Amino acid sequence: MAETTTTVEPRLARGLRDLLPEQMLPRQWMIDTIRKVFELYGFVPLYTSAIEFLDVLSGSAGEEAQRSIFKVSNPDRGATLGAPLGLRFDQTVPLARVVAQYAGLQRPFRCYQVASVWRADKPGKGRFREFTQFDLDSVGVVSEVADTEIIAGMCDTLSALDVGAYRVRFSSRTLLNLLLVYAGISEEQGMDVFRVLDKLEKMGIEKVRMELTSGYTDHSGDEITGLGLSTQQVEKIDHFLAISPYGSGEGGRQEILRNRNEIIDQLRDLFASVPRASEEIDLVGQISRHLYALGYGDDRAVLDLSIARGLAYYTGPVFEAVLLDAPEYGSVFGGGRYDDLVMRFLGEPVPATGASMGVDRLLAALVDLGKVGHRKATAQVLVLNMDPALIDDYLAMTYELRRAGIRTEFYLGTEKRIGHQLKYADRCNVPISLLFGSNEKEQGTVTLKDMEMGRRKAEKLSGREQWIKERPGQREVPRAELASAIEALLAQIET
Amino acid sequence: MAETTTTVEPRLARGLRDLLPEQMLPRQWMIDTIRKVFELYGFVPLYTSAIEFLDVLSGSAGEEAQRSIFKVSNPDRGATLGAPLGLRFDQTVPLARVVAQYAGLQRPFRCYQVASVWRADKPGKGRFREFTQFDLDSVGVVSEVADTEIIAGMCDTLSALDVGAYRVRFSSRTLLNLLLVYAGISEEQGMDVFRVLDKLEKMGIEKVRMELTSGYTDHSGDEITGLGLSTQQVEKIDHFLAISPYGSGEGGRQEILRNRNEIIDQLRDLFASVPRASEEIDLVGQISRHLYALGYGDDRAVLDLSIARGLAYYTGPVFEAVLLDAPEYGSVFGGGRYDDLVMRFLGEPVPATGASMGVDRLLAALVDLGKVGHRKATAQVLVLNMDPALIDDYLAMTYELRRAGIRTEFYLGTEKRIGHQLKYADRCNVPISLLFGSNEKEQGTVTLKDMEMGRRKAEKLSGREQWIKERPGQREVPRAELASAIEALLAQIET
Numbered sequence: 005m006a007e008t009t010t011t012v013e014p015r016l017a018r019g020l021r022d023l024l025p026e027q028m029l030p031r032q033w034m035i036d037t038i039r040k041v042f043e044l045y046g047f048v049p050l051y052t053s054a055i056e057f058l059d060v061l062s063g064s065a066g067e068e069a070q071r072s073i074f075k076v077s078n079p080d081r082g083a084t085l086g087a088p089l090g091l092r093f094d095q096t097v098p099l100a101r102v103v104a105q106y107a108g109l110q111r112p113f114r115c116y117q118v119a120s121v122w123r124a125d126k127p128g129k130g131r132f133r134e135f136t137q138f139d140l141d142s143v144g145v146v147s148e149v150a151d152t153e154i155i156a157g158m159c160d161t162l163s164a165l166d167v168g169a170y171r172v173r174f175s176s177r178t179l180l181n182l183l184l185v186y187a188g189i190s191e192e193q194g195m196d197v198f199r200v201l202d203k204l205e206k207m208g209i210e211k212v213r214m215e216l217t218s219g220y221t222d223h224s225g226d227e228i229t230g231l232g233l234s235t236q237q238v239e240k241i242d243h244f245l246a247i248s249p250y251g252s253g254e255g256g257r258q259e260i261l262r263n264r265n266e267i268i269d270q271l272r273d274l275f276a277s278v279p280r281a282s283e284e285i286d287l288v289g290q291i292s293r294h295l296y297a298l299g300y301g302d303d304r305a306v307l308d309l310s311i312a313r314g315l316a317y318y319t320g321p322v323f324e325a326v327l328l329d330a331p332e333y334g335s336v337f338g339g340g341r342y343d344d345l346v347m348r349f350l351g352e353p354v355p356a357t358g359a360s361m362g363v364d365r366l367l368a369a370l371v372d373l374g375k376v377g378h379r380k381a382t383a384q385v386l387v388l389n390m391d392p393a394l395i396d397d398y399l400a401m402t403y404e405l406r407r408a409g410i411r412t413e414f415y416l417g418t419e420k421r422i423g424h425q426l427k428y429a430d431r432c433n434v435p436i437s438l439l440f441g442s443n444e445k446e447q448g449t450v451t452l453k454d455m456e457m458g459r460r461k462a463e464k465l466s467g468r469e470q471w472i473k474e475r476p477g478q479r480e481v482p483r484a485e486l487a488s489a490i491e492a493l494l495a496q497i498e499t
Numbered sequence: 500m501a502e503t504t505t506t507v508e509p510r511l512a513r514g515l516r517d518l519l520p521e522q523m524l525p526r527q528w529m530i531d532t533i534r535k536v537f538e539l540y541g542f543v544p545l546y547t548s549a550i551e552f553l554d555v556l557s558g559s560a561g562e563e564a565q566r567s568i569f570k571v572s573n574p575d576r577g578a579t580l581g582a583p584l585g586l587r588f589d590q591t592v593p594l595a596r597v598v599a600q601y602a603g604l605q606r607p608f609r610c611y612q613v614a615s616v617w618r619a620d621k622p623g624k625g626r627f628r629e630f631t632q633f634d635l636d637s638v639g640v641v642s643e644v645a646d647t648e649i650i651a652g653m654c655d656t657l658s659a660l661d662v663g664a665y666r667v668r669f670s671s672r673t674l675l676n677l678l679l680v681y682a683g684i685s686e687e688q689g690m691d692v693f694r695v696l697d698k699l700e701k702m703g704i705e706k707v708r709m710e711l712t713s714g715y716t717d718h719s720g721d722e723i724t725g726l727g728l729s730t731q732q733v734e735k736i737d738h739f740l741a742i743s744p745y746g747s748g749e750g751g752r753q754e755i756l757r758n759r760n761e762i763i764d765q766l767r768d769l770f771a772s773v774p775r776a777s778e779e780i781d782l783v784g785q786i787s788r789h790l791y792a793l794g795y796g797d798d799r800a801v802l803d804l805s806i807a808r809g810l811a812y813y814t815g816p817v818f819e820a821v822l823l824d825a826p827e828y829g830s831v832f833g834g835g836r837y838d839d840l841v842m843r844f845l846g847e848p849v850p851a852t853g854a855s856m857g858v859d860r861l862l863a864a865l866v867d868l869g870k871v872g873h874r875k876a877t878a879q880v881l882v883l884n885m886d887p888a889l890i891d892d893y894l895a896m897t898y899e900l901r902r903a904g905i906r907t908e909f910y911l912g913t914e915k916r917i918g919h920q921l922k923y924a925d926r927c928n929v930p931i932s933l934l935f936g937s938n939e940k941e942q943g944t945v946t947l948k949d950m951e952m953g954r955r956k957a958e959k960l961s962g963r964e965q966w967i968k969e970r971p972g973q974r975e976v977p978r979a980e981l982a983s984a985i986e987a988l989l990a991q992i993e994t
Contacts, residue, residue, distance in 0.1 A: 011842075011843060011844055011845065011846045012843055012844055014555065014596040015552065015555070015596075016550075016552070017552060017580045017581050017584060018579055021548060022546065022548055022600075023547075024545065024601065025610065032544055043877040044901045046877055046906055048524070049520060049524065050519065051523055052517045053515040054549070054615060054629055055512065056511070057512060060507055060509065071576075075572050075574070077569070078566075078568070078569050080566045080619070081567075081621070084621070084622065086512050087512075100509075101510075102509075102517055104509035105510065106519065112912045114908070114911070115520065122549070124575065124576040124580070125576075126576070126579070127579065134550065142911065146913070147911050149894065149911055294891075297891055298894060298895070298898050299898075348507055349507055350506065351506045380605060381541065383541030399789060400792065403651075403793050409539070411540075412540075416607045416640040417606055417607045417640070428605065
């Protein structure tokens with residue numbers, strides 16, 4: 005390789021990205037935490053092929069989703085691949101295929117999936133063409149306990165992730181269907197009405213009212229066509245929406261004025277004349293009752309009749325979670341019951357309920373909230389390479405620590421100066437550096453440096469490499485007590 | 500959805516597959532175990548985009564690898580994607596791109612990657628077009644300590660995975676280069692000679708000798724062209740290969756006759772007349788010395804001069820691991836030093852060393868060796884739904900156990916009969932079932948059933964649902980002691 009003719013530019017296509025260690029470390033922690041919650045619930049892991057037949061992917065996707073599918077091909081092996089292929093754009097369609105395909109699958113099938121999905125959407129800030137979803141689903145379960153578990157699991161997940169205050173809102177598509185009957189709206193017009201109601205939080209009640217009736221002209225001059233509902237119909241919708249849990253506070257921070265029991269009572273009054281309303285309300289009432297019994301109170305599990313969830317395929321309870329300290333991220337975790345999704349493959353409905361979390365979005369929110377650090381290292385200790393003649397000692401100490409379960413790196417870079425090696429530890433956020441030179445060897449000691457304390461003290465001093473003169477955050481310990489001294493220091497640092 | 504016109508057949512293209520829970524559970528355990536080993540070593544996680552520009556992927560791949568790349572496209576967004584795209588076929592090329600692309604990346608960069616790679620190879624038994632690789636790499640490290648760490652890490656991984664006896668073989672490409680000088684073989688012919696030597700284990704020494712000289716006709720009548728080496732040259736290669744660590748045993752089970760020190764001494768004698776041989780041998784000698792010092796003896800870290808490793812890009816030490824109880828799986832973990840790989844992007848060499856593990860292959864070997872179970876469940880306890888009137892009790896117990904850290908599932912299926920619910924627990928390998936009916940409620944107890952013990956006893960009995968009459972493996976415990984009783988039972992079961 006004496007001469008290199010041309011080099012290839014190292015780059016990625018727009019909307020694609022790499023996850024470097026400082027992005028991967030909080031992400032792994034997050035995924036491991038969520039996995040642990042749902043494994044406690046007895047959910048089992050599933051991974052589906054990234055590449056699917058296009059006809060499997062296409063059917064249930066909307067037109068925009070259809071266009072966003074990445075096509076996959078191989079000219080040399082086309083014949084052995086069969087029909088056209090694409091990359092999965094969500095994990096729900098592949099799950100429905102799996103449920104239809106494997107007759108031997110256990111029922112109920114309560115599974116979680118965490119994997120990449122790909123969408124060739126227009127790239128934009130925070131929008132990537134490959135992103136990670138965490139999905140959980142209970143398939144083959146009619147019982148409302150399955151929906152209860154999803155809501156409870158969402159709460160437990162957000163608590164385990166230490167996101168601060170959060171609220172899981174739930175309702176049911178069937179309540180909206182009752183509203184249609186109550187307000188005399190046809191089933192055909194129902195989806196349009198739901199679509200408009202879905203904008204409530206974003207647009208406010210006034211604009212929603214106008215869009216439900218005669219329409220309006222928005223601030224950029226666009227005509228928003230109205231659905232042509234009558235004043236009477238809109239009044240009835242108003243009565244429904246007035247059964248709100250919230251007080252008058254700002255956005256997601258709104259105070260809870262009505263508890264779930266009160267909302268259910270008012271709902272019963274409102275729909276007293278609607279046939280079969282009682283059973284549908286009972287379903288939501290049971291979920292609420294289970295949640296109370298299990299300790300999920302009104303502070304975090306809120307019956308919010310205004311949530312509609314955009315997707316057309318929900319058939320029963322729907323849920324979504326918002327972070328009260330980061331409401332601008334919207335719903336970070338949402339889902340619902342979708343009894344019809346497997347229909348497309350089996351020709352018969354299979355009861356199913358589930359939720360999906362956008363790992364990237366929630367992680368971004370956690371970063372904003374200062375809940376995750378910026379570590380670049382897994383190592384807890386960096387053994388400095390101060391004197392190449394002592395390499396056998398360095399390796400012995402490194403392995404002694406590793407075998408004691410302490411994550412340890414021996415400095416293998418090209419920097420010879422101790423100050424530069426310490427800067428590497430600092431840059432990677434390794435909390436402890438281990439210094440061992442001929443002095444320490446003679447005295448049978450090692451020097452441990454608490455990098456954080458060292459940094460804080462060094463900031464107050466002036467001059468370069470103050471650490472050598474002042475030794476802030478350093479302590480000498482007997483060589484024989486290396487592992488236990490580091491364990492004690494780590495315990496201090498980590499509290 | 501009153502009428503379904505046509506259904507889509509749920510299926511995957513040839514060579515693709517799903518990983519169902521019983522496949523995912525041992526795989527996750529395996530990946531978590533390997534991750535833990537390399538995090539102890541201070542390696543950091545990296546994930547690269549699944550989709551790369553084709554010119555980034557292509558350069559360093561052989562012709563066969565080139566043809567196996569899956570192309571990726573999107574007609575609607577083509578313009579925003581730029582040049583042609585493909586799916587990654589390994590993790591080394593993307594790593595080289597990442598190292599070249601991000602100037603701010605820490606050096607040394609010691610990272611691990613675990614992700615899918617895609618190759619449109621001809622499908623066959625155990626060969627899939629999407630498979631998982633676990634890669635680890637030290638980039639920016641000249642020191643032989645980095646190579647030592649890879650070998651030691653391979654040993655620690657295989658020990659942690661409890662694979663039984665294993666052997667990590669290592670050597671160095673540079674020793675083979677010395678052989679070329681010693682035997683008077685040109686550098687150009689060198690790669691062909693290495694390719695033939697690589698077949699040694701599979702073809703045996705006789706066929707290798709023939710292929711090195713005048714060629715031969717194989718059993719299917721194909722002409723194998725010889726490389727035309729002289730008898731003298733082949734004799735010199737024989738002398739080199741005679742410095743073997745092994746005795747006369749079968750395959751990977753061969754006894755170790757020569758320790759690493761002896762091999763190094765004989766190598767020094769053989770290459771006494773070759774210029775610069777001493778330094779190259781020193782490198783291997785230092786790795787061996789470090790390994791001895793850290794407790795990696797001749798039983799598992801073997802200096803084996805015959806390993807060449809197929810890939811052309813190795814430039815220094817090479818390593819591969821074999822399982823002595825499953826030698827038919829060949830090398831389950833292998834790699835080497837590849838200082839030139841980043842060259843293609845940067846125009847200058849970057850020292851790097853690493854190894855890659857085929858997760859699927861090693862997992863298959865572990866299944867064959869009976870080292871992983873066939874669990875379909877994460878749950879440790881199944882709470883049976885014996886009496887719908889007691890649902891509040893069931894949910895309370897379920898959450899009590901989950902909050903005690905015990906993975907618990909409440910039976911949500913449609914089976915009403917206890918025997919069938921127990922069969923579900925059995926099929927999914929949930930170790931404990933929890934029975935609670937009106938009797939237990941009255942008495943303030945719960946009944947725990949150890950499924951394994953129950954099964955063993957039931958096998959000896961005859962008749963259906965013997966468990967009801969005989970209650971093998973069942974015990975009643977006070978309701979108030981539920982969690983502690985289950986913890987105690989799990990501790991018994993798991994030992």
